[in-house]
Amino acid sequence: MKPETLNFFDKVYEVARQIPYGRVTSYGAIANYLGAARSARMVGYAMNGSAGKDVPAHRVVNRKGLLTGKHHFEGTNLMQQLLENEGVVVIDNQIQDFNQVFWDPAKEL
DNA sequence: ATCTTGACTACTC
């Protein structure tokens, strides 16, 4: 495995892992940071393999702050519970004050 | 190599 040929997934994992506590980001933001702005779907897809890793996938949501991927978690409300536990207000799978808790890796990293 | 799929996003109606 070549260093410069790091899998897209691995890059996503590294970025997602650096998401600060109590913050969230969007798939598109991560994809943009990786240089693949149009691969937002891939980011989410990558999260699919984040299970068992230190990747806080629950901090990654779509650009609307909606917990679209909550179904991929164990429980249906686990993702929301985790976010709320970090201080993020989530109501009905929708992150409140998304703009405030939003964390852009391309700008803050 | 071709086709399908997917935790997305943006544009249109």
Place this chain on the structure above:
DNA sequence: GGAGTAGCCAAGA
């Protein structure tokens, strides 16, 4: 303004 359609890219079969 809610819902539908299309475009995108990368990975797996």
